[in-house]
Amino acid sequence: xxxxxxxxxxxxxxxxxxxxxxxxLTVDQGETCVLFGPNGSGKSTLMSTIMGYSNITVTSxxxxxxxxxxxDMPVDERAKLGIGMMMQRPPNIYGVKLGDLIRxxxxxxxxxxxxxxxxxxxxxxxxxxxxxxxxGGEIKRSELxxxxxxxxxxxxxxxxxxxxxxxxxxxxxxxxxxxxxxxxCPGRGRHVSSLVITHTGQIMDYIGADKGYVMKNGRxxxxxxxxELLKEIKKNGYGECDAxxxxxx
Amino acid sequence: xxxxxxxREALSKKGAYGADIDLDRYEEGSRDAEQISDLKDxxxxxxxxxxxxxxxxxxxxxxxxxxxxAPSHCSSAVQEGLEMMPLSQALKVHDGLKDYMWxxxxxxxxxxxxxxxxxxxDGYFVRxxxxxxxxxPVQACMMLDTDRTIQNVHNIVIVEDGASLEMITGCSTSxxxxxxxxxxxSEIYVGNDASLAFSMIHNWGKETGVRxxxxxxxxxxxxxxxxxxxxxxxxxxxxxxxxxxxxxSSALYNTMCIAHEGSDIDTGxxxxxxxxxxxxxxxxxxISMGGHMCARGRLVGNAPEVKAHLECRSIIMKxxxxxxxxxxxEAHVADVxxxxxxxxxxxxQDQIEYLMSRGLSEDEAVSMIVRGFLSGSINGLPAxxxxxxxxxxxxxxxxx
Ligand SMILES: Nc1ncnc2c1ncn2[C@@H]1O[C@H](COP(=O)(O)OP(=O)(O)O)[C@@H](O)[C@H]1O
Ligand SMILES: [Mg+2]
Numbered sequence: 026x027x028x029x030x031x032x033x034x035x036x037x038x039x040x041x042x043x044x045x046x047x048x049x050l051t052v053d054q055g056e057t058c059v060l061f062g063p064n065g066s067g068k069s070t071l072m073s074t075i076m077g078y079s080n081i082t083v084t085s086x087x088x089x090x091x092x093x094x095x096x097d098m099p100v101d102e103r104a105k106l107g108i109g110m111m112m113q114r115p116p117n118i119y120g121v122k123l124g125d126l127i128r129x130x131x132x133x134x135x136x137x138x139x140x141x142x143x144x145x146x147x148x149x150x151x152x153x154x155x156x157x158x159x160x161g162g163e164i165k166r167s168e169l170x171x172x173x174x175x176x177x178x179x180x181x182x183x184x185x186x187x188x189x190x191x192x193x194x195x196x197x198x199x200x201x202x203x204x205x206x207x208x209x210c211p212g213r214g215r216h217v218s219s220l221v222i223t224h225t226g227q228i229m230d231y232i233g234a235d236k237g238y239v240m241k242n243g244r245x246x247x248x249x250x251x252x253e254l255l256k257e258i259k260k261n262g263y264g265e266c267d268a269x270x271x272x273x274x
Numbered sequence: 275x276x277x278x279x280x281x282r283e284a285l286s287k288k289g290a291y292g293a294d295i296d297l298d299r300y301e302e303g304s305r306d307a308e309q310i311s312d313l314k315d316x317x318x319x320x321x322x323x324x325x326x327x328x329x330x331x332x333x334x335x336x337x338x339x340x341x342x343x344a345p346s347h348c349s350s351a352v353q354e355g356l357e358m359m360p361l362s363q364a365l366k367v368h369d370g371l372k373d374y375m376w377x378x379x380x381x382x383x384x385x386x387x388x389x390x391x392x393x394x395x396d397g398y399f400v401r402x403x404x405x406x407x408x409x410x411p412v413q414a415c416m417m418l419d420t421d422r423t424i425q426n427v428h429n430i431v432i433v434e435d436g437a438s439l440e441m442i443t444g445c446s447t448s449x450x451x452x453x454x455x456x457x458x459x460s461e462i463y464v465g466n467d468a469s470l471a472f473s474m475i476h477n478w479g480k481e482t483g484v485r486x487x488x489x490x491x492x493x494x495x496x497x498x499x500x501x502x503x504x505x506x507x508x509x510x511x512x513x514x515x516x517x518x519x520x521x522x523s524s525a526l527y528n529t530m531c532i533a534h535e536g537s538d539i540d541t542g543x544x545x546x547x548x549x550x551x552x553x554x555x556x557x558x559x560x561i562s563m564g565g566h567m568c569a570r571g572r573l574v575g576n577a578p579e580v581k582a583h584l585e586c587r588s589i590i591m592k593x594x595x596x597x598x599x600x601x602x603x604e605a606h607v608a609d610v611x612x613x614x615x616x617x618x619x620x621x622x623q624d625q626i627e628y629l630m631s632r633g634l635s636e637d638e639a640v641s642m643i644v645r646g647f648l649s650g651s652i653n654g655l656p657a658x659x660x661x662x663x664x665x666x667x668x669x670x671x672x673x674x
Contacts, residue, residue: 078627100630101639110631116624120646129642130632154646175632 028089029054029179029218030075035086037074044070046243047086052179052218057205057232059251060222062240063263068222069113071240072181075220076110077103090179109177111168113184113222117157123167124151131174138174145170145200146193161188162197169200180204182221186228198231205232226255239263281381284388291570292512292540295483297389300455303423305396307344313337318417318448325444326475327415335410338398341417342425345396355406355437357399361428364399371399374430378461378489386457386485390428395459397427400441404434404465411440416458418447418482424455431472435465435493445476445484452479453509458486466493466520473501478508480536488515494549495522502527502541505648507534507565513541514570521549521577529558530648533565533595542570542600545582547610553581559648560587564594572602575610584614589621589647621647641668 030052037045044067052058062068074081075088077100088096095103118126124142128135142148145166156164165185172180182201189197205217221228229251237251241263247254288294310316318341319329331337336350336358345360357364365371381391398414418425433439445456456478464470478484492498500515517525527543545554556571571584586599599616621643629639645668649660 076627076631079623099636100627101633101635104631104633112628116622116628118625118628118643118646120649121629121642122646126629126632126642129638130629130634171632 027054028052029056029091030220031089032071032075033087033089035071035074035088036084037070037081038084039070039081043084044081044243045074048240048243048245050220050238050245052220052236055216055218056235057219057221058236058238059226059229059234060220060238060240061224061254061258062246066240067243068240069183072110072183072220072222075181076100076108104175104177107178108181109172109175109179110181111165111172111183111185113187115156115164115168118155119157121155122152123147123155123170126155127151127171127174130171131176134176135174138170142170145173146196162190162193165189165197166193166200169197169204172204173200178217180217180219182219182228184222184224186223186225194227198228201228202231226251229255278392281388281391284382285385285392287382287384287388289384289386289485289512291514291568292485293510293538295455295485295510297385297424297455300422300424301420302393303342303418303425304420305344307341307346310339310347313339313347318415318446321417321446321448321477322415322444324477325415325446326442326473327413327444331413333410335408335412337413337415338400339415339417340396340398340425340427341419342423343396343427345398350412351410353408355403356408356412357401357403358412359399360396361399361430362396364430371430374432374461374463376461378463378491379459379487383487387459387487389424390426390457390459390487393426395426395428397429397458397460399430400439401432402434402437402439405436407438408440411442414441414443416443416445416456418445418451418454418456418478421451421453423451424457427458429458429460431460431462431470433464433468433470436467437465438469440471440473442473442475445474445478447477447479447482449479453481454479455483456486460486460488462488462490462498464490464492464496464498467495468493469497471499471501474503476504476508477506478504478511480507481509483509484511484513486513486515488513490515490517490525492517492519492523492525494520497524497526499526500528500543502529503531504539504541505530505532508537508539510538511541514544516544516546517554518546518548519552519554522551523549524552525554527554527556527571529560529569531558531560531567531569533560533562533567533597535564535592535594537565539565540568540570542572542586544570544572544574546574546576547580547582548576550577551579552577555582556584558586558588558599560589560597561644561648562588562590562592562595562597564592566595567597568600569598570600570602571614573604573612573614575603575605575607575612578607578609580607580610580612582610582612586614586616587647588618589644590619591621591644
């Protein structure tokens with residue numbers, strides 16, 4: 026399989042502190058990879074670095090996407106290359122309506138997706154200022170609506186199910202599924218690659234997973250079968266990861 | 275009757291805010307203007323459109339146009355309850371109009387008002403009779419067309435009891451009249467159970483001086499909205515419109531400004547909440563592109579159950595200028611709820627990058643945020659104005 030994304034010995038700092046301390050990770054084309062790790066280990070920072078947010082400075086290492094070195098590429102060019110991100114805590118955009126952004130950002134599919142907004146329980150939010158006063162679940166659904174219009178080839182999903190109540194988890198799970206699978210052509214299977222941060226693994230019920238990574242203290246601690254990793258973490262917590270040398274990279 | 279001597283003395287009285295302007299630098303503006311019957315075909319139509327005045331008058335109840343100090347066009351769709359004409363003419367047909375002259379703005383306020391008073395300035399007169407709701411906006415255009423002159427106008431708007439009106443005024447300078455001065459006295463009267471949305475859109479020259487003086491008197495249970503928009507370069511502009519509210523009435527002041535390099539803008543709103551249960555909001559959104567910007571707001575609570583909020587937000591896009599927000603609250607009774615917020619800074623990078631992560635270029639992201647900042651989070655803009663504003667923002671050349 027060809028590599029979609031590869032992160033090579035990536036070091037990055039934010040707020041004057043080194044947060045990523047040599048991250049190595051690959052996502053192959055069509056692959057769904059999950060990323061586990063304790064709070065504060067640097068998972069969200071890694072995603073923001075891959076997306077290109079400038080509050081994080083890469084000090085060494087590389088990010089290769091579809092064979093291209095994108096380490097120094099501005100955010101919009103990464104988006105145009107096919108990277109999309111569901112942020113854990115997206116910023117409030119005062120004065121800009123959600124519907125307007127979708128229309129401007131996705132001239133081809135924007136309107137069609139907006140017409141479908143009720144399927145995301147978002148029709149009442151299109152005239153609202155983006156993220157302003159949105160609840161946890163509303164933020165997820167808004168991010169999903171935007172990504173559905175954007176149609177990225179590779180998606181970074183930062184805790185898609187966290188803060189979502191039971192009633193909405195199906196909706197989120199199914200919409201994430203739709204993003205990754207070509208529903209128009211079921212035979213084709215998965216066509217979009219992804220890296221997904223999850224604590225509970227719940228999202229895996231909807232999208233499966235091919236590979237799992239565990240991040241600790243700014244590094245990838247181990248990688249392996251995602252279900253087994255999850256079982257291990259649920260049983261022994263992340264402390265055991267230190268002891269486990271078998272699948273240590 | 276005013277004591278003319280006192281007014282003459284006021285001719286040397288500097289304005290409370292803003293740089294002093296030497297009135298002797300300018301000639302009197304002409305009291306003689308070409309009469310334009312079809313605005314579309316006039317050489318001014320492009321300037322008018324830039325300030326929200328629609329030349330073909332579609333979806334407008336009527337248009338009044340002044341060039342320098344003289345009326346040049348007045349037309350209105352047949353519309354019951356609406357009267358519009360030059361003030362000079364209105365004074366001849368309405369004896370009672372004298373009672374509205376210089377009641378909302380004092381002629382001795384400063385040299386600019388004194389000048390208008392002593393020159394007996396003409397201007398527009400718009401009146402909506404009691405009980406009439408005028409569907410489409412009335413528009414007025416003030417063209418400054420001669421360099422080194424003063425445009426000195428006196429406008430009166432009256433919306434009587436139970437009536438409503440939306441008014442759009444556009445002020446513009448011809449390119450060759452760059453170094454000129456606009457002094458406009460506007461007196462606005464809103465009766466009981468009435469509403470007026472008054473929007474002013476401006477497009478001056480890089481050296482134009484602007485010193486408007488606006489006073490509004492609002493009766494009981496009425497609503498007054500004042501939208502003030504200036505997105506293009508200006509020399510020096512200072513304006514601090516004031517309003518008094520009676521029982522149960524509300525005032526909303528929205529100011530949207532861009533201070534370009536070389537521009538000095540000092541504007542805002544002052545509301546006296548004199549009636550029980552009256553409310554006011556002063557919202558200012560400004561951007562400094564290297565110019566000087568001062569956003570003022572002052573709320574005075576003189577009656578119980580008053581609610582008022584003041585919000586000045588400013589984005590600095592370029593160094594070289596200065597930005598200040600001056601919010602003032604003053605209460606004379608205990609039972610009031612008055613708050614203010616002020617923020618000055620640059621656009622947050624994470625907001626720009628968030629939009630870029632959806633595929634917008636940096637310029638597109640910045641202009642979307644700026645547009646939203648200027649108008650999107652302000653409530654109560656008439657739909658018509660929102661469209662004009664979007665157009666003006668897209669023409670305002672926010673990039674380099
Ligand atoms: N902009 C920043 N400035 C300073 N510290 C930051 C910044 N962003 C993240 N951090 C810190 O980096 C560490 C990793 O954060 P994060 O990537 O959000 O962790 P995770 O997503 O794994 O919970 C945390 O200690 C966090 O406080
Ligand atoms: Mg996180």
